[in-house]
Amino acid sequence: MKRLIPTLRADACEESLISVLNTVQTAAKEIAFRLHQGAMAGVLGSTLDENIQGETQKKLDVVANQLLKDLLLECQYVHAVASEEEDSIVVGDQRGEYLIAFDPLDGSSNIDINGLVGTIFSVLPRPAGIEGEEMFLQPGKNQVAAGYVLYGPSTMLVLTTGQSVRMYTLDQTVGEFLLTKPEVKIPHQTQEFAINMSNKRHWSTAMHEYISDLLAGKEGPREKNFNMRWIAAMVGDVHRVLSRGGLFTYPWDKRKPNKPFKLRLLYEANPMAMLVEKADGLATDGYDPIMTIQPTDIHQRVGVVLGSKEEVESCMAYHANHPKPF
Ligand SMILES: O=P(O)(O)OC[C@H]1O[C@](O)(COP(=O)(O)O)[C@@H](O)[C@@H]1O
Ligand SMILES: [Mg+2]
Numbered sequence: 001m002k003r004l005i006p007t008l009r010a011d012a013c014e015e016s017l018i019s020v021l022n023t024v025q026t027a028a029k030e031i032a033f034r035l036h037q038g039a040m041a042g043v044l045g046s047t048l049d050e051n052i053q054g055e056t057q058k059k060l061d062v063v064a065n066q067l068l069k070d071l072l073l074e075c076q077y078v079h080a081v082a083s084e085e086e087d088s089i090v091v092g093d094q095r096g097e098y099l100i101a102f103d104p105l106d107g108s109s110n111i112d113i114n115g116l117v118g119t120i121f122s123v124l125p126r127p128a129g130i131e132g133e134e135m136f137l138q139p140g141k142n143q144v145a146a147g148y149v150l151y152g153p154s155t156m157l158v159l160t161t162g163q164s165v166r167m168y169t170l171d172q173t174v175g176e177f178l179l180t181k182p183e184v185k186i187p188h189q190t191q192e193f194a195i196n197m198s199n200k201r202h203w204s205t206a207m208h209e210y211i212s213d214l215l216a217g218k219e220g221p222r223e224k225n226f227n228m229r230w231i232a233a234m235v236g237d238v239h240r241v242l243s244r245g246g247l248f249t250y251p252w253d254k255r256k257p258n259k260p261f262k263l264r265l266l267y268e269a270n271p272m273a274m275l276v277e278k279a280d281g282l283a284t285d286g287y288d289p290i291m292t293i294q295p296t297d298i299h300q301r302v303g304v305v306l307g308s309k310e311e312v313e314s315c316m317a318y319h320a321n322h323p324k325p326f
């Protein structure tokens with residue numbers, strides 16, 4: 001089985017991008033090690049701090065953020081990073097040609113139950129003539145690479161540099177990510193969906209109608225039974241979708257009018273959208289492709305409906321029948 005770097009060279013990736021991705025894999029191996037040590041590494045539980053989004057930070061959110069930030073800023077090709085756990089961007093090498101946005105630890109509520117968590121990252125080109133946060137305000141279609149690391153029973157790196165979506169598995173004996181699935185393709189049809197059902201009363205009419213029809217199963221208008229899964233970590237739910245198809249959504253809801261979405265555009269939705277679309281799936285906000293959205297803030301949130309093409313289209317058809325709530 002091939003190691004990560006030779007597969008990137010075979011794809012004719014720029015050496016500068018390879019260096020950035022190599023840095024991400026180094027950080028990921030360290031995070032995986034700390035996670036596997038669990039309580040023995042003293043990294044479980046919460047800190048006394050909140051991040052910019054008012055969420056209590058877990059110790060591992062902070063550890064993973066620090067590791068990624070420090071290593072990426074040491075890389076000469078990285079000009080700046082933006083992280084879920086940082087209020088503002090952090091600038092590194094003046095010569096750097098890439099910007100990296102990341103969610104250092106996705107699925108934080110799973111840390112203390114030894115559940116699935118991951119790291120999600122997006123690589124953008126540094127635009128000419130712009131400085132500061134504005135540099136990051138590019139639509140997802142500009143991404144030159146996107147991926148995630150899933151810390152599960154095995155640690156996996158799932159990556160695209162604009163060509164195929166590839167899956168690598170960390171071989172603990174040699175400490176290397178080895179290519180275990182060279183080309184990921186999402187089946188166009190599915191009978192599986194993922195949504196946090198406890199938010200049902202807050203959804204839009206369109207989402208209510210769509211999910212009700214899925215739940216009606218064989219006897220309902222869809223005339224087939226659907227199964228439901230919810231990992232409470234986008235990284236785990238998207239990994240299932242990439243592995244066997246499905247629809248994953250964290251939609252608009254009316255709970256908090258000033259915070260109607262949960263997932264973040266730059267470091268959750270955009271990188272996952274690139275992976276899903278390169279694997280032949282669709283990633284939308286229910287109306288438009290995620291990767292066409294022009295960001296206005298580095299911590300901007302967005303509705304997400306992604307996965308098997310025909311199922312996402314079916315969900316979008318329900319949305320097209322109702323006025324857009326945002
Ligand atoms: O608490 P809920 O509604 O299950 O939310 C789960 C969602 O929140 C997230 O955990 C948010 O990510 P963070 O853990 O990085 O804040 C998503 O990964 C996941 O899909
Ligand atoms: Mg997250």
Ligand SMILES: [Mg+2]
Nearest residue numbers: 084103105106
């Ligand atoms: Mg996070």
